[in-house]
Amino acid sequence: MAKSKTKGxxxxxxxxxxxxxxxxxxxxxxxxxxxGWLGTPPVFMLAFGGMGLVGGFLKVCKLLNDPKMQ
Amino acid sequence: MSQAAEGSEGGGTVEYIxxxxxxLHVGEGFMTWNIDSIVISILLGALFVMVGARVAKNATEGVxxxxxxxxxxxxxxxxxxxxxxxxxxxxxxxxxALTIFVWVWLMNxxxxxxxxxxxxxxxxxxIGYLKVVPTTDLSVPMAMALVVFILSLYxxxxxxxxxxxxxxxxxHPFGKFAIPANxxxxxxxELAKPLSLGLxxxxxxxxxxxxxxLIALLAGAATLGAGMLIWFPLQVVLDLGWLxxxxxxxxxxxxxxxxxxxxYLGMAHTADH
Numbered sequence: 001m002a003k004s005k006t007k008g009x010x011x012x013x014x015x016x017x018x019x020x021x022x023x024x025x026x027x028x029x030x031x032x033x034x035x036g037w038l039g040t041p042p043v044f045m046l047a048f049g050g051m052g053l054v055g056g057f058l059k060v061c062k063l064l065n066d067p068k069m070q
Numbered sequence: 071m072s073q074a075a076e077g078s079e080g081g082g083t084v085e086y087i088x089x090x091x092x093x094l095h096v097g098e099g100f101m102t103w104n105i106d107s108i109v110i111s112i113l114l115g116a117l118f119v120m121v122g123a124r125v126a127k128n129a130t131e132g133v134x135x136x137x138x139x140x141x142x143x144x145x146x147x148x149x150x151x152x153x154x155x156x157x158x159x160x161x162x163x164x165x166x167a168l169t170i171f172v173w174v175w176l177m178n179x180x181x182x183x184x185x186x187x188x189x190x191x192x193x194x195x196x197i198g199y200l201k202v203v204p205t206t207d208l209s210v211p212m213a214m215a216l217v218v219f220i221l222s223l224y225x226x227x228x229x230x231x232x233x234x235x236x237x238x239x240x241x242h243p244f245g246k247f248a249i250p251a252n253x254x255x256x257x258x259x260e261l262a263k264p265l266s267l268g269l270x271x272x273x274x275x276x277x278x279x280x281x282x283x284l285i286a287l288l289a290g291a292a293t294l295g296a297g298m299l300i301w302f303p304l305q306v307v308l309d310l311g312w313l314x315x316x317x318x319x320x321x322x323x324x325x326x327x328x329x330x331x332x333x334y335l336g337m338a339h340t341a342d343h
Contacts, residue, residue: 022266026258
């Protein structure tokens, strides 16, 4: 089981590139909905988009530095 | 190719590409039903089920024949992936992974059929538009990704419980001192998973289809005048090259979609995130 636990998440590296971009898109989308809900465009769209970018970078760094992925 | 010859200006080329990228649809806006994607994907699903049932019926316990051997190797391959990527056991995962892999592969495979063939046949029956590759229609990959998202939500709630799942939302990336940021960040992260899953498949298949259309346009131009025929050998070489390369792309995309589904569901199925 120990071996199987390492190989699975390792395949997540395949999606590192799209994960970064889709985090930004997801942030923008979420912000767009919140803006539509609160009537405050484009505050949350920009803020959440920025958070998506930062979160995406953090996630990519975390994935790449994870010893389980090596 | 005949449709490409309709316009001699650049407008004809644009029209040709737009024609091929338009779905046969009814309804407008949010309630648009892309009939071609629905029918083709259901037919391919039925083909998969029928072939599977036939192989299962004729399966022998001894040395398997050619096709049974092939099906068994696919089954074994998917099973290995599930064992490697999914911690624990759930009876739904392996059949679902197999369905995703084969179904997505079959839908992608429609890309390898000559781009003008099926729309041309459809036009004989009075069907104006036909987009034969369901995965080049954004609705199909996103619908599959949505199902994966709902399943991962279900596993999260089942394994972690409502409290545990909410706790992940509240304290996940930055600890307990940044709860509002944590909620937004985790929501973005959860939303990004199905988005990346669907958009990757759609993007790769759409781009592949577009390249096929552009290659088809080379000989389409040849019907305008004999002078353009010098492009014909180039078209054959390019088409063959892209076709061979695309066999890898469609298999890889089906494989990635399957593996990431298993990994995401596996992440949802483990207690610690």
